[in-house]
Structures are given as C-alpha cells and as structure tokens.
Amino acid sequence: MRQSKILIPTQKQDPAGAEALSHKLLLRAGFIxxxxxGNYxxxxxxxxxxxxxxxxxxxxxxxxxxxxxxxxTMIPAEFWKxxxxxxxxxxxxxxxxxRHDTDFILGPTHEETVTELIKATVSSYxxxxxNIYQIQSKYRDEDRPRYGLLRSRxxxxxxxxxFAASDEDLDQTYRAMRQAFTKIFDRIGLDYQSIIGDSGSMGGSDSMEFSAPAAVGEDTIVYSDNSEYAANLEMATNLVMNKKSHAEPQSLQVVATANCKNVADVAALLEVSTDQIIKSLLYDVDGQLVLVLLRGSQTVNENKLQNFFNADRLQLADAIETKGQVLQDGTLALPSKMVVVADEYVHGMVNGVIGAPAMAVIVNSQGAKLPNVDLTTDPIGKHYTGFNPSRDFPDLQYGDFRMVNEGDISPDGSGVLHFTKGIEVGHIFKLGTRYSTSLDATILDENGRQQPVIMGCYGIGVSRLLSAVTEQQADENGLIWPRSIAPFDVHVLPINIKDEKQRTLAEQITTNLENDGLEVLLDDRKERAGVKFADADLIGIPIRITLGKKVAEDIVEVKIRKTGETIETRVDDLKNTIDILAKNI
Amino acid sequence: MRQSKILIPTQKQDPAGAEALSHKLLLRAGFIxxxxxGNYxxxxxxxxxxxxxxxxxxxxxxxxxxxxxxxxTMIPAEFWKxxxxxxxxxxxxxxxxxRHDTDFILGPTHEETVTELIKATVSSYxxxxxNIYQIQSKYRDEDRPRYGLLRSRxxxxxxxxxFAASDEDLDQTYRAMRQAFTKIFDRIGLDYQSIIGDSGSMGGSDSMEFSAPAAVGEDTIVYSDNSEYAANLEMATNLVMNKKSHAEPQSLQVVATANCKNVADVAALLEVSTDQIIKSLLYDVDGQLVLVLLRGSQTVNENKLQNFFNADRLQLADAIETKGQVLQDGTLALPSKMVVVADEYVHGMVNGVIGAPAMAVIVNSQGAKLPNVDLTTDPIGKHYTGFNPSRDFPDLQYGDFRMVNEGDISPDGSGVLHFTKGIEVGHIFKLGTRYSTSLDATILDENGRQQPVIMGCYGIGVSRLLSAVTEQQADENGLIWPRSIAPFDVHVLPINIKDEKQRTLAEQITTNLENDGLEVLLDDRKERAGVKFADADLIGIPIRITLGKKVAEDIVEVKIRKTGETIETRVDDLKNTIDILAKNI
Incomplete structure (x- = not known):
C-alpha cells in the first residue's frame, strides 16, 4: 500500500498534555x-x-x-436497575x-444484556x-481520562x-478461556503476568487478571520472589504470622489523649509502637455502619472490605463522635446496629491501645459489659490501654482487611512479596449466579427443576493493548511493533522516489512481497530522506527495506527496527532474507 | 462448527409485532x-x-x-452546532x-467529525x-422503529x-466509489438499481442511491420503461411539455367562491379542469415564508422545494388568511418579505384560476399593480379567473417543485415513468465544501492559497442489507442466503446423531469440507429429524448434506436450499458435487 494514500499525520514534537510514553508516541506517529x-x-x-x-x-x-x-451499545436502564x-x-x-423518555445507558460491559438474552432464548440445560463474545466499543465516563488509550471514555x-448448568461446566470454560487468553497475549508479543484478580464490582467468586508490567500502569501487582504467587494489590494477601506475645495481659485503663491527632501521637504519648495502637475506621457499607479495626501500622484495603460484605458501595463515614451523640449526662448515644470487624492481625494483640469511642462501639455491638469501661463517661479525647481482644471480646469477627506490604511473607509461605506497576489487559471471572439470580434467568436442570444459569465473563482491553505494547517496547525514536500485530510487516523506503530505478524497484519489491502474503507499506512520498527515515522509525514497522544509490548494483538495505541492525542484500536474495527475518523477529 | 455450540433460537411461530417478511424470518431463524x-x-x-x-x-x-x-461514536455537540x-x-x-456537563451526540453519520479530523491533520493539497472509511454502529432515534433491521435505532x-483539492479529484473518487459499490452489491447477490438520489439533508451537489426493489421498501423508485433513467421519487423529474394553448387570454375577474373547500370544488363551480386551478401552499423555509404555486393536478415535492432553497428545515405554514390580517377596511395586511415560486407547469398557463389571497401575496411580492385586482377588498372567499402568469407577472421565479406521476414522460424523453418500492442500501454524495466551509477546514492549494477542502461521502447500510436480501430471496420455509454472504457454506445434517455410522461420517465430511476452506455447520443436536429439517430450511444455508439410512451404502443426499433440488451422491463423489454446486449457486 502506498503511504501517500494513508492518513499518517506524524508530528516532530511531543504533543502537549500527553504524559505517558505510549500516549505521546501513538499521537506523534499518527496512529491516534x-x-x-478521552475519545480517540x-x-x-x-x-x-x-x-x-x-x-x-x-x-x-x-x-x-x-x-x-x-x-x-444502548442498554435499557431497566436491566441495570x-x-x-x-x-x-x-x-x-x-x-x-x-425521544419517548425511556432511560438507557451506554454499555461499559454487558452482563445484564446478555443475561436477558439468554433468559429469553434458552430454557433448558x-x-x-x-459461550458468546463480542468485540465492541465500550463507554465509561471517566472523571479524568488520561494516558491516551489507557484510560479513555x-x-x-x-x-x-x-452460560452453564453446572459448576463443572463453568470451571471447564473458565480454564479454556484462561488458556485462550494466555495464547492471545503470547501471540501479541506482550510481556504479562496472570495474577489473582479482584472480582469485586462484577460479583462472583473467582477471578484472574492479565497484567502487563509497565511503569505507567495504574494497578499494583504483588508477587512473590520465590513462588508463582501474584495478585492485584487489591486482592493480595500475605501469610499471617501472629507473633506470640509473652507479655502479661493488663487490665483496661482509661487515659487522656486529648491532644493526640493521630496514631503516631498516641504511640508517642504512651511510649508504645504504632503497631500496638488500634486504628479504627468507620465505613458506610450499603447503608450499614461498619467499624473496622486494624493494627496502627496497617492500611485498610477497601476492596477486601467491600468483598467481605459483598457490597455494592462503600465509603468512609464521619467519625464515631459525629455519628454518635454525646448526651447531656456525658454518655455517647450510638446509632443502633453498628457492625464491628477486625483484621486478622488484631486477633493476637496483647495490651493494645484503643480509642474510647471505638471501645464504646465494640462494647455496644458485642453486648459486652467490661470492668473499667464506663460508657456513662464522655469518651472523647480518651483511649484505653490494656486492650486484649481475645479476652475482652471473644466473639469479635475477624478477616483480611489490610493492604499487604512489600516484604510481607507470600501467602503460600514461599518468598517475600514485591510490588510492581501493571496495566490490566485482561480479566476472567466466575460470575456464578450473581446476574442470573437478580435478572431471574433460570433453566430447567436434568431433574426438571428451575435453577439460575451459572455464568462466567471474560474481557480483554483491545484498544488499551496498543498502549501496553508501546509502553513495553518503544524506544526514543518511536514505536516498535511486534510482528504479529504490526500495522504492516515491511516498510519499503526508496530514498528518492523521483529516481526512476529506485521507484520501479521499490514498486516491484512491494508487489512481490505482497504476493507472498506480506503487508507492505511503500513510502512513495516526495519527502526528504531524513523525514522518511524519522517517520519510519516513529511508525515502527518491524522490517524496513531502504533503496538508495546501491540499487544501481542491485543492492538494498534491510533494517530491523527493534535492534537497529542492518543487512545489505542483493535484490534476488531479498525474499530469502525477509523470510528468515520475519520468522525470527 | 457444531450447531449445539451456537445460540440459534429458532421459533416455530411468527413473532408478534413483526410485519415485514424479513423481520419475521430473521427473528424466527434465530438471527436477531x-x-x-429498535435495538437488536x-x-x-x-x-x-x-x-x-x-x-x-x-x-x-x-x-x-x-x-x-x-x-x-460520541461526537461533541459543538461540531454539529x-x-x-x-x-x-x-x-x-x-x-x-x-459528567462535566459537556454536550455530545451519538453519531448517525460522521461528516463533522471527519472534517474536524482532516482540519487538524492535513494542511496542504x-x-x-x-479517502477514509469505517464500519460502525450508528444511531438514529426513530419515532417508530419498524421492520426489524430496516429501520432501527x-x-x-x-x-x-x-477529501480532495480539486473537483476533478472528487469526481475521480466518486466514480471509483460508484464502481466499488456496484461490485459490492453484485458480489452480495442483491437485486438493486442505482438511481438519482436526494442529496438534500447532507448538502452537496450530486448524489446516487443504490436501492433494492422490495415491496416493504420505504422509498419510491421512479424509472423509465425505455431508458436507463431511474431516480428516487424525491428527486425524480419529467419532461415538461407545456401544451401551447390557443385560447385568448382574458382579463382578471374576481368571482365569489365562498363555499368551495378545495380545488375540485372551485373547478366544478367554474366548470374548468382542476389543471386550470392554481394550488397555492405556504411554507416556512428556515423562517422565511414561501408561497408555492402549482397546477391543481400536481402534488408539491417538499424535498425539491427544500433543495431549491438549500434549506435546513421546511414545514407547511398556516394559511395566508391566518398569517395575514384582514383589516377593518377589508384589506389584507400581509407579513412582509414573502417569497413566491411557481412550478414549471404554471409557466404556460392561460386563463387560470387563483385564490384572491394568493393573488394578493403575488402582487405584493412582485411589486405589481394590476387592473381589476383591488387589494383594498377583503380577498377571503374569492378567486380570480383570467390568471395569465406570463402576462401578469413576467418576473415570477419558476422551478421543479412537483412530484412526478406514473405515466409522465421520462426527463430524457425516452419512455414513460413507472414507480416501484425500494430499500435504500447505499448512497454516494458529492458534498463539495458544505462541511469544510462551515467547519473551516481549509488547505493550501498549489498556488499557496487557502481553500476549503472538497469532500465526498459514501454510505452502505450494512445491517439493513440482511433485511434487503431476505425480502428479495426468502420463501415460505425460511431464509435463502446467497453463497457469498451465507452464515455457512454447507449444512451437514445427520438425521440421527446417535447412529454411530451417521455421526462419524458427518464429522468426517465436516472436517474434509472445512479443510477445503468451506464454512460448515454440523447439526449435532439430538433433535427429531423434522425439527432439524425445519430449522435447516429456516436458517437457509445454500447447500445441505443429509445423512440418513443410505449411509450404509455410502450414499448421502445433497439439497440446494434455493431450488429445493436434491442429488444423491456417493461419499467419494461428494467433494466434486459440492465444488460444482458451490460455483453455481
């Protein structure tokens, strides 16, 4: 194909506002x-x-x-309701x-639509x-679209x-799709990791992400340095090693901490490590107030919290002091039905320190009566020492609610955890009956009973892959496409198109290679050689054939974009050279 | 491919609400x-x-x-403004x-977007x-979506x-695209006509429609029975043969016609043909009041009127009597700046009859003073006889504002016009500078001068083609796909999949044909033979291979869906039979 017939608006300068390398280069090379x-x-x-x-x-x-x-693309809002x-x-x-005032959305994903479709068309096991798929434009109204195709609207x-009638059939399709995704990313030439994914917002039980390591990636990949373990930070867990404390449990004592603004202040005042302080956070989880307790050195992982409660929405609530109400007699009236959960690391705590308002909430929620805990006293500006949760609240609910830290032990016990940045390029989920139950999509099973159909879903960010590949493989001169997804296989570049011999030979080489099944871009533009070379490097076609003065001796130059290596070859050896290179790039 | 793995929800009954044959069959056969x-x-x-x-x-x-x-798909509203x-x-x-309150539309077409793109990327001839194209979902909020894929949202x-720098280059691309469209519709196996199209709403000078004759079609195709002439009714014209009248022009006379409700009443009262009565219609054309005069036997063609004024919007206005105001002294006060145009057939009229209010408007617009026309008299309920436009208003503006009628002479003078119904499946337009001017997309020409880029646009209704082909080629048993666009080339149907010999042979035939490059659907379902046959006819794959009891003798049946013809063939002759058939269907 002739380059003069294609719109390739290359730019010499980095475009304003593009931060990520892939964003800059895809714009500069005239790809997008x-x-x-956010719309490209x-x-x-x-x-x-x-x-x-x-x-x-x-x-x-x-x-x-x-x-x-x-x-x-247009989905009736009713399905999503x-x-x-x-x-x-x-x-x-x-x-x-x-025009008739019916509500629609532009589909960011199609679980509901396809569930309604199966509900209407399939009634028996x-x-x-x-397994049905589509490749289609999707829509998400990002607050801040950025990095070009990485986060667009x-x-x-x-x-x-x-869709399956049994868990076994779902498992089988899930495995087949996992295998297919692996082949797809392998063939594309992407460097990627398959990691334990967050199935949170999609509902469902099991999920795996395919993540392409790249500095610009918005996901944090957590991996063990000594095993296969790899997970999205949102899902990553570690091996809990509660060190047995040999300290003698002390009794609860109230201390004034009025001037302490944070965990570090309390730790400093009481001369204990921050790890001995209980960090308590109040969340609104689908309308339910939930108090989460963690060790002071940990950070809450909201994703795990949301998954624990299988919740649609979760947000930090106001402080207990605001939610509750300090009565005239100094007692704290708490909203009823608050739920308390604690991170696993809180379990073995001996002689911890906890804020008095949080203590009031726990006492309330557990229906406990404790010596030295006087709920009739204004709790604000006070802490309790001698907090021993196993002793004081044996029924407290524990779970994994924390972010892992680099250096934590891998959950499989092998190696320690490291972090790296990644771009999510694929995701597979076992949805189970999350959607079929809510949309009432049932089938008759082998025993003639109605049961909700069992679903899985599998996604690849197709346009995002252009950015991911570019982040991994470009250099300072421009894009470098893997052979399997390059826009053309070979770039034919006569230095001077007005030179009859160069032009004729370039056209002949193009035709011959096209007849061999290769996609060829012929730079037939009347541009200076420098412009042509710069554009060719920018566009990043894997193999370039340059025709210069040596065409008089029937010699052309073959250049490999990735390595910059060049080979001079006689025209009658060209096909052989290209064949060998094409197989090995 | 195994039929059990594909979602093909066939239905025995005609679905409720589907009127058009193609709509019914595409639903029943499990295609849509x-x-x-309106969203499928x-x-x-x-x-x-x-x-x-x-x-x-x-x-x-x-x-x-x-x-x-x-x-x-999302286009900034700003472009369309x-x-x-x-x-x-x-x-x-x-x-x-x-979410930031910016207005967008869902693209029904992309002239503006692509013009902005070229404006941003191309600055020189x-x-x-x-020529750049896309195949994409488009959106139109139809008031009444109907006929399945024929008119959907x-x-x-x-x-x-x-995009071109010269009219010659536009002409060349236009011709190449016309040729390409012809090849496309030929290859699809569609019966179609290329006809003079309406370029109205797109702006632009020249256009051609590709229309598939079908009873359900919403367009009327006008064609000559003796020449190549064919046009959309909206654009069709005829040869104007103004018969020379030998009557003596009479003077204008006012007559009372108070009880006449329409042209026929006036004609009856005055004992003249309806053709001698002037029909006058008042339009609001982009806010301008326009009075259109036609012979009483003609119908106004609003499309031609709109194109004549190059208008964005046009609608019938209230009657002159309402628009104007009858003053206390009996005169009619008219809104200023009314424009009058007359159809070509009015030109040679001798002794016509015209309503007095219309006469008042013409006199006003032409700045004429006529004997016997007394604008100080209330014109309502009166007509003038002796209306001779060439004599009375020599400066009147004429044009083609009428619908042609069946039996009119073809505009090329050869044959008479006939009407048929058609489905618009393609349309090519010379847009000229309609969009580049309004969006300020200019390029430097060879002389270094800025000029608006010259555009053409070319469209095919891809999803609509499924309906058009079906309307032309289905029968009472179901769909009949042309070989080039059939969902599969061959349908392999073992009557009893539980029969080991039938199943094995069916799989072997499928594999062999697939290895020969054919797309094959294998009906591996455990359904009754009757269900399988009915589904096969409904789905409409061109060639069916049926495996029944004669597989014991290595004999299978080959059936051609279109003709219903069957051939019994030995398995070792099958490839040859299929090859011959595949070439000839």
Missing amino acids: RQISA AYLPLAYRVLARIKTIIREELDRTDATEMLLP KSGRYAAYGPELFRLKN KKLPL EFMMLDSYS | RQISA AYLPLAYRVLARIKTIIREELDRTDATEMLLP KSGRYAAYGPELFRLKN KKLPL EFMMLDSYS
Missing part, C-alpha cells in the same frame, strides 16, 4: 487523534493494529467453541434517554454450555460470556 | 433478537453474515485506495452529556486526495469520506 477528552479516532495505522489483534482474539476464542455476536448496578456504578455510567473491548 | 424497541442483538448467525458483508466491502474499498479507520445540523437534525439525534453502516 483525540476527538474530545483510531487512524488507519492504529486500525490495522486493532484488526490484527482482533483476528488473533477471534482465532483463539473460536478454537474454544465460543461464537461471536454483537449486542446493542434489576441487577442493582444502575445506582452502584455511579457517575462513570453514561446515561441518556430516547440441554442447550448449554454456551470510549474504548474497544472483547467481552465474552459463558 | 430485539433488546429494546445480532446473534452468531447474523454476525457471520455481517462479517462476510464487511469482508466484501473492505476488499472492494481497499482496491480504491480507501483506508479503514474508526471514529468515536458549527455545521448547523445540531438543530436541523431534530429529535432523531440521540443527545447526552458527560500535497497530502490529498484521501442502532444500526451498522459503512461510511467513507473523501
């Missing part, structure tokens, strides 16, 4: 253009990369018996009405399992949905 | 499902047909040097806001001509946009 904040045009070169990625996805999914379809996500998804959902996704 | 009014899911079989159509489109467009890209279409497009535009379109 912003139409509005995929220009012909980007479109060709997308097309090759889509082909790879289709080939691998089709092997698993998944079949392609296409759902409407049934699933509860219409409210839960919040301001990231694009909402609109049709005999028609299952099924309109983006291209593969989304596949499986 | 409605998700909400393309299930796997429909998706496969779409994929084949898209491949044909891509192959033919790529030959013309057009290149594929993809623009965002600049072009004037944000208001003009009316309630069919889906409008939405992002040296980079032109360019979300539909798939090919839209291509060309």
